[in-house]
Amino acid sequence: xxxRHSRNSYPSHNGRPDSNENWQSAETAxxxxxxxxxxxxxxxxxxxxDLVAYAEEAGKFMxxxxxxxxxxxxxxxxxxxIDIKGFEEAKSSxxxxxxxxxxxxxxxxxxxxxxxxxxxxxxxxQDVSDQEKSYKNFxxxxxxxxxxxxxxxxxx
Numbered sequence: 001x002x003x004r005h006s007r008n009s010y011p012s013h014n015g016r017p018d019s020n021e022n023w024q025s026a027e028t029a030x031x032x033x034x035x036x037x038x039x040x041x042x043x044x045x046x047x048x049x050d051l052v053a054y055a056e057e058a059g060k061f062m063x064x065x066x067x068x069x070x071x072x073x074x075x076x077x078x079x080x081x082i083d084i085k086g087f088e089e090a091k092s093s094x095x096x097x098x099x100x101x102x103x104x105x106x107x108x109x110x111x112x113x114x115x116x117x118x119x120x121x122x123x124x125x126q127d128v129s130d131q132e133k134s135y136k137n138f139x140x141x142x143x144x145x146x147x148x149x150x151x152x153x154x155x156x
Contacts, residue, residue, distance in 0.1 A: 029116035059148025067113025
């Protein structure tokens, strides 16, 4: 019998989940993260339709796991402040975001939605280079996830 949870939900041919799988099949953030294909190119180069599908599925999972906007408000606020100030000028603040993210998760270890946000954040944080473009792409990717979180019923 095939284990349908071991397959990647986002095959590279079209970026859509297999019809037999969806965001609800992952019980933990780690399982969700393993089942969905993240692409470094979304940060290092540019967004594509796979990013949109990934962001939507992540947002849905976070809603299902009851992640509230208030749990990530400080992180998102700092992301926006760096964006407004400019990456070059606020680079040290960017690098410290990872510690702030760990602190937020440490305060609510049982929240799987927050844990998924951390997994995605940590992965795409690694792909931000010293270029403004990669930081802008990072911001837009995080924003896309949060927009879909809100669109699917994420609460304040």
